[in-house]
Amino acid sequence: MSPLARGWPYSRLWIIYATAISPCAHAFWSCHRCCRTYHEMQGQALHISSMLDCGNGYHQKGREEDLQLSEQIKCIRSTLGSMGERLKYFYLTDGRLAKLDDNSFVFNISAKKEMQEFKLLAKKFIGCRLQVYDPWKLKSSGSLHLPFSTPSERDSETFDSLKVVCQYLGLSVPQRRSARKIISPQVIQYDMLRGALEELVRNLDVDLGAIDKPSNKVLAAKEASARSVQLLSQNLSTTGSASWAKLSSYKNFHSPKSKWGDVLESFEVILDALKDVDSLKFYVITIEGMKEGLGHIKNVQLDNNLDFKKIHHRKSYVEHKLVYNLGYTSKCLFTLLVFYLFQSIRSITVDMAGGLYGATEEIPYVSIGEIITSADRKMLWIAVKHLDKALGLIRFISEIIGTKNLKLEGHIWALGAQETTIDYRGNSIFVHAIE
Structure with a gap:
């Protein structure tokens, strides 16, 4: 085994010996430094290459996830369409199923369960779409935060005490x-x-x-x-x-x-x-x-x-x-x-809690959301009035404590709807299509 292969102390002695006896000592030193530099550069190159491979794998994984997400969106949309066709003449209020034509309550456990599943699936659909792009222009109020972008913001919220409303407003x-x-x-x-x-x-x-x-x-x-x-x-x-x-x-x-x-x-x-x-x-x-x-x-x-x-x-x-x-x-x-x-x-329950956004900005705003099974005019106005009641409660409490310039927004998602904005009693209600 050569001295260089046996480690640094042996290679050092061998170098000293070579310097003493070789007339080409200077040439040897140059050759030795070049060899060390080559191995160091080779190691760095291999490290960078492995990083690039990880990066390529990441991007490849990201593309695969996007494709999976797109397929998931299509699948969910198809299921929502089938469920919405069966539920288009019903809506949920106070945890009870009601008929659209006469507002009478329907005591049907399976239909109520399907309506609840429809809303949960619609929330998942909205969350998936927000990961891909912003089709509903939810940044209309100018805040850096996109409303409903986190799962907790897509959870339902029941306002059943003054404490809950105050917590919602961060008081x-x-x-x-x-x-x-x-x-x-x-x-x-x-x-x-x-x-x-x-x-x-x-x-x-x-x-x-x-x-x-x-x-x-x-x-x-x-x-x-x-x-x-x-x-x-x-x-x-x-x-x-x-x-x-x-x-x-x-x-x-x-x-x-x-x-x-x-x-x-x-x-x-x-x-x-x-x-x-x-x-x-x-x-x-x-x-x-x-x-x-x-x-x-x-x-x-x-x-x-x-x-x-x-x-x-x-x-x-x-x-x-x-x-x-x-x-x-x-x-x-x-x-x-x-x-x-x-x-x-x-009590007042909304399908999507949203929240208070831009609290430190000049014009803070509140966004809440409702999900309905169809874009029928009567169904749409039931949702608008329900959101108006929730926003009216929030406005009353905010004015009591002296909050200024608070903007109130409601969002409605419906199958077959057209993107539009409704101004109702000083509130902006944005209608979005589940498409």
Whole structure:
């Protein structure tokens, strides 16, 4: 084995020896340096070559992924088309399936499940398309962030408390408390409370009556809801009448006085009866929330056949009690807020949460989205009004805390739609085709 092959110490001795005895020592040194440089360059070349091979593999992999993505988009679009054809006369609201022609609810578990699968698949389709290009021009507001580009932004969002809306807008805890302090006296009014509760139980009574072959529990819930309607309506004072000038009849004077606690008891019966009825889950959630408020005033009488001063004192007491006890996490407070704004007791759910974009920019904006099965005009306007309600709620809270220049946008995706923009009550609604 040669000294060079045996390692650096041996090669060094051999070089010294060669320098001493060889008349061509200078030539040897030059040759040795060239050999070392050649091997170093060869190693670097091999390293760069391997990097280029990885790069070529990466780009090749990227092209393959693009082809796979395109094929996936076509496959999903085909499936959505088939599902949309079956579901084009239905839409989903409050977690329930409704018919487009008369807005009546359909209690069909398989159809509801297919509608939910349609929306999930449509979200996947939108996510795939956003990876390829931006066909819907979602950067219309000038923000650097593309709306709905992350899976969480394509998740659904249910606004069911003041806390959820405040979190959505990124408000701090002091801001949330401030918002609650301003909102509570506006929405917690005696007549507003009674109106919201009566709306709730009347709607429930109608939906219970629409159930075919009701069970004993459903019948018990229907009886309890009818009693709640009676309790709330029979004690309402006549609009425009002078309560202080009315004389109570002998029958009313000696009849037992009903209390808010009686309504609370009826609600307990309804909850126990309907807790396992999936089609009426919305009512169970809302009644659970309203129980909080009723619990604080359960010992207060409902009867309005009193003089003006006593009625005024009772109303003030109820309002003060609820304003003091209902915090910004309260579902009861939120139900009263929605009833105050929209004369409805429905919580608000959007198919795609979107978010607040450009919070540090001059004009921040909110984007939310809905998915519908067809571009039918009636279906389209149901989606527009639903988005307008959600955006109206967000606008109300943002104005309460003093947010300026906030722009509100809604996006609707529909099969067979044409790309267009609808300006509705100060909001921009963008319609996109699932194509």
